[in-house]
Amino acid sequence: MTVTQPAADPADLSAYLAVHPAPVMAADALIRDEAGRILLVDPSYKEGWDLPGGMVDDEEPVAALERELHEELGVRGARVGRLLAVDSMPKEVYGRSQVACVYAVHPRGPLPLEELSLQREELRAAEYVPEREALSRLPEPLRPRVAAALRASLGSHTAQLRQGRAVPVDLRDHFALLPSPMMAAAALITDGRGRVLVAEHSYDHGGGSPYGLPGGMVHAQESPRRGAARELAEELGLTGVPVGRLVAVDSTPARSYGRALDVHVFTVGPLSDEQAASIGFPDGEIVAVHWLPPDEALALLPVQIGNRLRYGLRALAAGTVAHLEGGLPQPGSPVGVPVSRRPPPGSASAEEPDTAAHVDGRAVRAKAFTAAAVLLTDAAGRVVLVRAARDQDRAAERDSDGDSDWVLPGVAVDSDVGESPREAARRAVRERLGLESQDPVGRLLAVDWCPSRPAGGAGARFPAEALYVYDGGVLDDAEARLGAGPGPWRAVPARDLGGLARGAAAAARVRACLAARERGTGAVELTAGHPVEG
Secondary structure, eight states: OOOOOOSSSSSHHHHHHSOOOOOOOEEEEOOTTTTEEEEEEESSSSSBBBBBBBOOOSSSSHHHHHHHHHHOOOOOEEEEEEEEEEEOOHHHHHSSOOOEEEEEEEEESSSOOGGOOOOTEEEEEEOOOOOHHHHHHHHEEEEEEEHHHHHHHHHOOOOOEEETTTTOOHHHHHHSOOOOOEEEEEEEEEEESSSSEEEEEESSOOOOEEESEEEOOOOOSSSHHHHHHIIIIIIIOOOSSSSSEEEEEEOOOOOHHSOOOOEEEEEEEEOOOOHHTTOTHHHSSEEEEEEEEEHHHHHHOOOOHHHHHHHHHHHHHHHOOOOEEEEETTTTTTSSSGGGGGGTTSOOOOOTSSHHHHHHHHHHHHOOOEEEEEEEETTTTTTTEEOOTTTSSSSHHHHHOOOEEEEEEEEOGGGGTTTTHHHHHHHHHHHHHOOOOSSSOOOOOEEEEEOEOOOOSOOOOOOEEEEEEEEEEEEETTHHTTTTTSSSSSOGGGGHHHHHHHHHHHHHHHHHHHHHHTTSSSOOOEEEEEOOOO
């Protein structure tokens, strides 16, 4: 009697399985040596070379493969890794249906040929050969099966085959099976003191170091930014802290992990004291965190992770994104490329704006901000100042040496929309003081070159800034016109600028502009607020 349906009783189920027709199964091993060559064996019972392995008895496929490696080659303790390919053969080929599996197998250490103990009644020889030669030695249908397994070893999928040919899949499955790099997201977390967070992990980052940046692998259904947010919650318990902008992408070639890895580095913070105090370790991957000045963090981190921090901080200060490979900046990356590696001036002519050299040259050119400000005084000759905003008058903010944060009304020039410095000055009058757009912006009083300066360690620097200062004239009714403005303002006598203007350079800049207005002889050239002699 043929049993067609299993019963619920375990004893009946065992009886059903004992008589149920089933295909035969084989399990083969894809083994490489240190040079990446593939181990082939020459069976004595059939023509052509083969992968190590054999038929599965009444056992699991992995157990069968471990048994075959020991019986055929004398190999013990090899780690049977992931399933690379499954190939089904109809009964018309060998008289019975067959399922053949190919696994990635990793010996515990080097496996030289002379240490193999061949089962002579089954194997004539064994040899390591390069991929191309290995495929040429293998017979049909083993050749396409192994070729598919080799392709699968480059990605994350398992090749599903029928007689060595890929089983057709729909478009969504096709994209899911494509080989692709791994992707990770890391967080460059800072606090209000300019320190960076170094995570002490429960695992080794290489070279025995447990130190790294928080983060982890990006899942298939999320973006790198969402992956970073999820990792912050899982590793540090930070759920209410937004992930900031991308500052670095570091690509690691496949030779390091067997598969290429792209790491996206995002800024997080600065964290408040309360946020920093709320950090915990929910999933146990991180066991401690260390808040360190950037240079001390670099000394603690492994080299490649340290370079992600180094160039990420530089990109954060410069407003750019660092393109790294193996932790090193690449041509076309605006961060950290030495002058000796930059395309020489004139290497790409203006007549060839789309050449690679021209594009790379634009990318690695040193960058500078451009801003515009307006000098206005009231009827008593006092200078109108406003509270410094985070996104305007960066030069004044950088050279602050006290608690004062008052600056000339100004904004960054929005060159992306074609705005000129004079147009930006008019916008500053509207946005910072609430005055109507028809209020005049007069002649240029000064151009102040605010040099680049360090931005907290690790070689990071704020870009230089060119600040255009225009004459906004005299407001006879300043109290009435500015009283309903969008933010705080004050009128300051010139003699008191040193105690109120944000930084010595800002005070010197205002005084130089007042003098230029009084002389009426044209704009003056300044560096850090002081006239340039020449």
